[in-house]
Amino acid sequence: MTNSVHSQDFxxxxxxxxxxxxxHFSLAQKISSSLTANPLYSWQAYLNSLALLGFEEWLxxxxxxxxxxxxxxxxxxxxxxxxxxxxxxxxxxxxxxDEVTSIPQAVVEQPELAAHFYVLLEVLEEEEEVIVRGxxxxxxxxxxxxxxxxxxxxxxxxxPLSTFDMEPNHLLTYxxxxxxxxxxxxxxxxxxxxxxxxxxxxxxxxxxxLSKWFEEVVDEAWQTxxxxxxxxxxxxxxxxxxxxxxxxxxxxxxxxxNGSKKVALVVNISxxxxxxxxxxxxxxxxxxxxxxEKFLPQNIKLILISxxxxxxxxxxxxxxxxxxxxxxxxxxxxxRFSIQFNLxxxxxxxQFEL
Numbered sequence: 001m002t003n004s005v006h007s008q009d010f011x012x013x014x015x016x017x018x019x020x021x022x023x024h025f026s027l028a029q030k031i032s033s034s035l036t037a038n039p040l041y042s043w044q045a046y047l048n049s050l051a052l053l054g055f056e057e058w059l060x061x062x063x064x065x066x067x068x069x070x071x072x073x074x075x076x077x078x079x080x081x082x083x084x085x086x087x088x089x090x091x092x093x094x095x096x097x098d099e100v101t102s103i104p105q106a107v108v109e110q111p112e113l114a115a116h117f118y119v120l121l122e123v124l125e126e127e128e129e130v131i132v133r134g135x136x137x138x139x140x141x142x143x144x145x146x147x148x149x150x151x152x153x154x155x156x157x158x159x160p161l162s163t164f165d166m167e168p169n170h171l172l173t174y175x176x177x178x179x180x181x182x183x184x185x186x187x188x189x190x191x192x193x194x195x196x197x198x199x200x201x202x203x204x205x206x207x208x209x210l211s212k213w214f215e216e217v218v219d220e221a222w223q224t225x226x227x228x229x230x231x232x233x234x235x236x237x238x239x240x241x242x243x244x245x246x247x248x249x250x251x252x253x254x255x256x257x258n259g260s261k262k263v264a265l266v267v268n269i270s271x272x273x274x275x276x277x278x279x280x281x282x283x284x285x286x287x288x289x290x291x292x293e294k295f296l297p298q299n300i301k302l303i304l305i306s307x308x309x310x311x312x313x314x315x316x317x318x319x320x321x322x323x324x325x326x327x328x329x330x331x332x333x334x335x336r337f338s339i340q341f342n343l344x345x346x347x348x349x350x351q352f353e354l
Contacts, residue, residue, distance in 0.1 A: 051092035052079030054130025076308035089115035102156035106309030111186035134164035262290035
């Protein structure tokens with residue numbers, strides 16, 4: 001059930017409230033518990049689920065004849081609804097006491113998580129309500145990111161509330177009268193693609209299953225360290241000898257814009273020494289220069305991203321770094337993640353499964 005309430009808040013002329021029912025809470029609990037087992041993210045996933053269900057209820061009461069599709073596959077980060085050809089990203093917050101709100105960095109920067117509209121929803125669990133606060137179209141959000149140099153705090157962009165359209169019903173106007181083609185989104189596919197006017201992305205066509213490396217099942221794109229023509233890279237691993245350790249390198253051309261320089265993405269895996277019910281796999285990731293270069297280009301960012309799109313680690317190369325690396329991590333077989341590195345206008349992303 002929804003209700004419109006007038007407010008004296010200088011930011012808001014109209015508040016759109018969705019009252020949550022028992023079925024909303026039980027379904028949100030089911031969604032969040034089924035898609036995340038990590039207690040660090042379970043509460044946010046629960047809030048995201050409530051926000052998504054509340055926003056869906058708000059839309060259904062106004063557009064009863066329209067088919068609405070729900071996507072909770074990345075509920076740890078955000079929830080998504082598809083209405084006709086428009087995609088809505090539900091951004092959940094527990095309160096709006098400040099003049100800024102947080103939007104996950106992943107939903108802004110990763111093409112596969114882009115949406116036509118980012119809808120801000122205040123979730124008041126104890127009061128059993130969700131308030132539809134406002135929204136930002138994708139192109140406006142990207143403009144803010146590029147022009148205002150938005151502050152990033154622990155993987156979240158800090159967005160001024162004053163930049164949001166605080167009249168949620170304007171969303172209905174867009175849906176009724178504006179063609180989706182007027183709101184172009186970046187293309188998220190598995191080939192070299194132009195994401196925007198000045199950003200290109202190179203993504204792997206397949207998901208690399210690291211546990212298969214223990215069985216000597218390796219995609220031809222991944223080479224042994226010995227076969228990679230970089231003496232420093234070979235030297236870095238020559239003194240290491242860990243039982244069942246497997247390490248491979250993938251050489252990536254940075255392209256003409258970066259002088260056709262090449263780098264080697266090196267992944268090293270080994271079984272975890274601690275015996276548990278589910279055997280975990282240790283992973284370390286490094287990035288080395290190639291093409292006879294001694295140092296990496298400055299300001300390459302090497303990033304670890306969860307399946308849900310959350311940035312877990314990030315490291316940036318300095319002026320004379322002969323390699324950079326992420327902190328070692330581990331996970332159970334079947335766990336998915338991505339390794340990404342950025343340089344100038346280029347993004348490379350490799351998908352992995354343990």
